[in-house]
Amino acid sequence: MEDPDTGAMARGDGVSESPGTYLGVSGEEPSRQPKGAGGFDPARPGPADGAPANAKKGRKRRKRRRGRKVFAPGISSQNPQGAAVVEAVAAPPESPAPIRIPPPPLEPSGRPWERGGPLYGRDGPIFAALDLGTNNCRLLVATPGRPGQFRVVDAYSRIVRLGEGLSATGRLSQAAMDRTVEALKVCADKLRNRSIRRARLVATEACRAAENGVEFLDRVRREARIDLEIIDRQTEARLAVSGCGPLVERDTDAVVLFDIGGGSSEIALIDLSRHRTPRLSNHIVSWTSLPVGVVSLAERYGGRDVTPETFAAMVADVAEMIGAFDGRHRISHLMKGSRFHLLGTSGTVTTLAGVHLGLERYDRRRVDGLWLDNEHVDSMIAKLRGWDFQQRVANPCIGADRADLVLAGCAILEAIRAHWPSPRLRVADRGLREGILSELMAEEGVWRRPQNGGGRP
CATH class of the missing domain: 3.30.420.40 (ATPase, nucleotide binding domain)
Structure with a gap:
């Protein structure tokens, strides 16, 4: 795997x-x-x-x-x-x-x-x-x-x-x-x-x-x-943003970049509507670190057998944390245009990308930089929620090491999408180390x- x-x-x-x-x-x-x-x-x-x-x-x-x-x-x-x-x-x-x-x-x-x-x-x-x-x-x-x-x-x-x-x-x-x-x-x-x-x-x-x-x-x-x-x-969020700079195109006005980790999830709001400098982290206007990640959320609610009620409870838990983030509206005026999108760097989004592409073996070159429409993300999350634990283990882009964590990651992603809706999500197989x-x-x-x-x- x-x-x-x-x-x-x-x-x-x-x-x-x-x-x-x-x-x-x-x-x-x-x-x-x-x-x-x-x-x-x-x-x-x-x-x-x-x-x-x-x-x-x-x-x-x-x-x-x-x-x-x-x-x-x-x-x-x-x-x-x-x-x-x-x-x-x-x-x-x-x-x-x-x-x-x-x-x-x-x-x-x-x-x-x-x-x-x-x-x-x-x-x-x-x-x-x-x-x-x-x-x-x-x-x-x-x-x-x-x-x-x-x-x-x-x-x-x-x-x-x-x-x-x-x-x-x-x-x-x-x-x-x-x-x-x-x-x-x-x-x-x-x-x-x-x-x-x-x-x-x-x-x-x-x-x-x-x-x-x-x-x-x-x-x-x-x-x-x-x-x-x-x-x-804060340093973790800044480094994740620095590592993803090449994936933000020149005509972009705003980005919500998120890194769903094991114990925390970093979210950075980036305003590029004015003069853009080479370092993407210079344009962070607001950021937060949620004290929850795929490991901690799965341990709290269970990751092997996730019922619809359990999944909804996980999403609501994360949504409440995001709701307490005072700076979450800092780029609201830029979110209605086509020059705004989400950018995710984590095993959750790369897993969704691999499942979407139907990869028999995970291929970073095909995943890094991939665009997913809302319909694609909805479809992949629904597919993963419909699989039992053994089906998730059998998927080459998930495997035994992540089979009990991936739905917790999907719940965090759903809460992020609800607060910052965008028709597009870009997948980054890079982040803190590259930063x-x-x-x-x-x-x-x-x-x-x-x-x-x-x-x-």
């Missing part, structure tokens, strides 16, 4: 996402990229190729490093300036030493160094984004492409259900934490096997809400050697035109 959030085959050990080219982002078969591309291999004590001729240089470098500050162990998503970097440290003998990626050099003005021109191409710098949510653990590794685009060189996704039982107990369960740590160890290995220029490694609702969330992050730091940053809901990568690359100035008109050195 495949993970509808990513287009990756959903296996128990986690997988790399399928490659392909899509708006704003291009993908390439990860296996074509050499491990440790760009330099030092952290798994070896010496040079990446092990050549004895380089041993003397290595000794000289070690001498020059004496007396420098030693960082705390782990892969970190923070530096003193708030940027995400991967830090290398003095590791215990039994642990592999992570890579330290130094901050990029700065010009005298304090701006990122341009290196004579745009920093993209096959040998360009590598950036990484990790998103640990309530349901999924996802990693995306990419290099800059043409302005505003990037090329995926490696990716990984695993359904870990970190937030399983959280709504009832207020705590992360031992089994859920065990599953998640194992997935994060895979992500850490992938990061150490590449020369990462910058990274940002974030955790969202499950770690925000759990009583033992901080305790869990300490365990992740010790065992997976990854230092996760818990982001607030992280776009912002990191923009901050590095990789797409900025060179001052002297030259190309890469």
